[in-house]
Amino acid sequence: MIHPLRRLLILLLLPLLLTPALAPAAHAQGRPEVAGNWLVRVAGPQPFTMTLSVDEHGGVLTPRALSRQQTIFPGAAARTDSGFVVNATAWERENTLDVAVRGDSLRGSWSTAGQAPIPASGIRLPRETLAPLTGTAVFDSVVRVLERHFYDPGYNGADWARLVADARPRIAAARSDGEAYAVISGLLRAIGTSHLNFTAVPRVPSPAPVTPPAASAPAASAPAVSWQVLSPSLGYLRIASFEPSGESLPPEVARLDSAFAAFAGLPAIVIDLRGNEGGSVDLAYRLGQHLHAAPVAAGYLVVRRGFDARGMRTAAALDPATVPTLPADLPGALLADAVEAAGGAGMLSMGGGLARTYTGRVAILIDGNTGSAAEATAAMLRETRGAVTVGARTEGAMLSSADVMVAPGWRLRYPAMDFRTAAGVRLEGDGVPLDVPADPADRAALLRAAAEALRVPTP
Template identity: 85%
Template sequence: MIHSLNRLLIPLLLTPALASAAPAQERPEVAGNWLVRVEGPQPFTVVLSVDERGGVLTPRALSRVQTIVPTSAARTDSGFVVRAAAWEREHALDVAVRGDSLRGSWSGAGQAPLPASGVRLPRQTLAPLTGTAVFDSVVAVLERHFYDPGYNGADWARLVVEARPRIAAARSDGEAYAVISGLLRALGTSHLNFTAVPRVPRAAAANTSAPRAASASAPSVSWQVLSPSMGYLRIESFSPSGAALVPEVARMDSAFAQMAGLPAIVIDLRGNEGGSVDLAYRLGQHLHASRVAAGYLVVRRGFDSRGMRTAAALDPATVPALPADLPGAMLTDAVESAGGAGMLYMGGGLARTYTGRIAVLTDSNTGSAAEAVAAMLRETRGAIMIGERTAGAMLSSADSMVAPGWRLRYPAMDFRTAAGVRVEGDGVAPDVPAPPADRAALLRAAAEALRVPAP
């Protein structure tokens, strides 16, 4: 799924101007892999690989927790400074290193510095990326499970052959990470990234700032009766599942109970990066009196067994139905069991369904399951799309721990709507383009499109 705080970090080779030097033996050792935590209203962590050879400091981010682009770096007498572009501003991480810990600040133009702290990661927490073992594991997982036998049009065999000697020659985790992440980017697909997920020993974690206490998360579902003619349903995320799903279903039921008699409803999916199908099932029940085909999923086995290079070759009418209301966590296994392709159905099961007109608000951050829902509602309920084209990142993904401390997320299933429309790469285009950040303008546009008075 696709959030500005949840994208692949771009590794760059930086050649800094060195700070005035104290005697080398007095300087702390900065090379290694560091887990850095930045405090603030939205705390974040990043794994940073720092190399120092021949007086050149080279930091690379090894995890995708932020969209941060390093632009320069310099050694200091007490540690190092990394400057980076983030959130359309320049920021700086300025830290002092003492042994296996660091402490300092993260600052940006016009913003008060935020405290930063970190620990050098023990070797056992991250398998070394140098050599070819982890690279080979990444390649093996993709060759077995990547949904598309054509690798999204890329010359996969050539890419692997070209990358292998560069991996073998890599002198640090940072250099090797750049090779692996570059290989993945060459496939040009969503839901594909390679992430450092170290398990930090308790003694080492004690050297970083204590994590903030977990706060109750905001509800995913909210609603408002805007006027006697129009209601508003906001779905922040389709992520809730398991026990977290129960209160969200209750909120959705309450929303439709209050808005049942309204001529029109606006469903707001702006910024919704998707999640699972579990909450989407309940939405489908409220909008469809009986089961309707919502879209089909195809895994690698489905392509290979049918000799297909694209899911466009598959006649939707021949796709077997998946079990009703199948939990999202069981989807991949169910599609495998169905022969590699399966049709999702939604709707039915409620005594009363909403029959009024529907508009859906979208923006460029409406992604994955959220844009699949938007595309489905356009096909099955004639919903009107208002706002921006969606992200075009609709594939179902899976995770694999390819080595200690390293996780590969990869697209395991392609998705097409019941009519065979592909969302990945294209997104869902709006029927009525409108500024996605202007809620009032969007609601006015929705009211006009739905033929009801503006609220």
């Protein structure tokens, strides 16, 4: 039996003895849980959305961008009393995401050096919106798709079997989606090709997690095609993107037609493809019609079946003269099926079908952000129309890609077709040959260089 005085002493000392042990737990309960997958919306004049994975192991916070915003690269991160801070490189500039977390939502700001902070908000993604990347199920699905459909049987010179074998134990040991994502992304980067990425595309419940203030609502998107007559000798045509297709295509075709109607009597035009990252071939077809009175061979595409059926390791082994010609008016959405039906290789043709075509001289403005279908267009016009390229060498990312959902919320984009110009020139990795170097950021200097190359007065 405990003596009454001893019992009283224990009761007095007990709170003091327990407080040090309980204090850390109480402090931990007061800090928000930041780990997980977050859908973050950044407002402002050019709003964007990204999916961000935040891991926390051993007190170390690691963020990874899982979204289609491939130009966002999270770096250092730290917890705060209310949430977390992430430093990120985006569009070649340093930025900071500083947010407070409350339950399954966050709110804060996105700051770019030298600019005022922009509001940022978001939600923690429910587990059902993204299939877990931990384990090997999604990894195996990615591997299967690439082994069946990746256009190049040699995987761009990479040791595919070794890469997969090295990645498998690391994916099995991953403790979070972020860690597993890093393994899968690393596997794809090791192939060293364009049009190959793995991204989160979660479906979130309505309403959207972030509603930007009315003052920050984005303006209507600018048209893909714009033009002006610079002088009696020179017209200027800007094609910002070849993305328009479906319902968005007819208005852009109408603008293109209007431009060439205005250019009819001009001796030369400049086509500006700077920053054009490509898209579909549909608008490029219309451009080809305005510049070629009859169909011309523009370039050929080869799918995996074409390589395997011919026993080729590279499309350089294929004689362009033996490649079947595809219809000149074939919609971009049907291109891959048409190449498959043609035996795995098909020659694109552009031109013809219009009562009047432009016959003057052509220059094309290009830069390091001119990619994909825009590169193919520039290279085709250089070969078939004698167009002069002005500016800087293009991105060197000309493959035709396909998208497939490999698991709920996860999309794999992979190169499904190789591309060569009609003369057999490969643009992937090399870009479009440059005729006249000039500062691609200086429009006036580019136009002067183009006018000189076209032998017309500077506007």
